[in-house]
Amino acid sequence: xxQVTQSPEALRLQEGESSSLNCSYTVSGxxxxxxxxxxxxxxxxxxxxxxxxxxxxxxxxxxxxLTKKESFLHITAPKPEDSATYLCAVHLWGYGGATxxxxxxxxxxxxxxx
Amino acid sequence: xxxxxxxxxxxxxQMGNDKSIKCEQNLGHDTMYWYKQDSKxxxxxxxxxxxxxxIINETVPNRFSPKSxxxxxxxxxxxxxxxxxxxxxxxxxxxDPHGVSQPQHFGDGxxxxxx
Numbered sequence: 469x470x471q472v473t474q475s476p477e478a479l480r481l482q483e484g485e486s487s488s489l490n491c492s493y494t495v496s497g498x499x500x501x502x503x504x505x506x507x508x509x510x511x512x513x514x515x516x517x518x519x520x521x522x523x524x525x526x527x528x529x530x531x532x533x534l535t536k537k538e539s540f541l542h543i544t545a546p547k548p549e550d551s552a553t554y555l556c557a558v559h560l561w562g563y564g565g566a567t568x569x570x571x572x573x574x575x576x577x578x579x580x581x582x
Numbered sequence: 583x584x585x586x587x588x589x590x591x592x593x594x595x596q597m598g599n600d601k602s603i604k605c606e607q608n609l610g611h612d613t614m615y616w617y618k619q620d621s622k623x624x625x626x627x628x629x630x631x632x633x634x635x636x637i638i639n640e641t642v643p644n645r646f647s648p649k650s651x652x653x654x655x656x657x658x659x660x661x662x663x664x665x666x667x668x669x670x671x672x673x674x675x676x677x678d679p680h681g682v683s684q685p686q687h688f689g690d691g692x693x694x695x696x697x
Binding site for chain 1: 586622623624625626627630638672674683685686687688689690691
């Protein structure tokens with residue numbers, strides 16, 4: 469069965485303390501992997517798409533990487549405004565007509581304290 | 583300008599009632615979706631429409647009926663509401679699903695509470 473697991477469930481960092489969030493997946497055929505940020509009371513906001521192992525994408529203090537089994541979201545010198553839930557989602561091949569189905573992980577709740 | 587907008591933002595109602603949630607996108611996307619997010623923040627797809635045609639219909643009770651009057655709108659009607667329907671419902675849209683994976687853009691959700 470296709471599965472997406474994120475760890476840790478929650479992470480508390482001090483401002484400036486770099487860390488990484490993990491998204492591991494066991495799927496039959498990966499078409500793309502997405503990272504989203506979700507603030508309380510808001511919808512997920514798109515951050516990155518990764519398509520193949522070895523690919524990296526960066527945006528400000530965030531950097532996403534992808535291997536054949538997992539993706540990491542590295543946060544360098546985080547600020548309090550980086551506090552949010554970070555979701556990863558995989559887009560799979562082979563769903564017939566349902567070609568744009570995403571399977572989401574349960575997210576990592578990040579809190580950055582000043 | 584809001585890209586994907588949902589109304590209402592909050593919906594509080596009694597068990598057994600029928601209610602609708604509306605969604606509109608101004609991104610020019612071909613595909614729209616409904617997701618349900620439970621209390622543990624798990625986001626699960628319910629339906630998707632591509633150019634007004636139903637593409638994905640997950641194992642959702644038939645009390646839930648999506649309707650797409652045009653490709654910019656996707657509404658969700660729920661009959662005979664049950665306690666377990668309490669959740670946040672998100673609408674999303676994306677470009678044509680064929681070809682390269684395209685990100686989905688989400689609205690801010692409708693929080694449905696059943697009393």
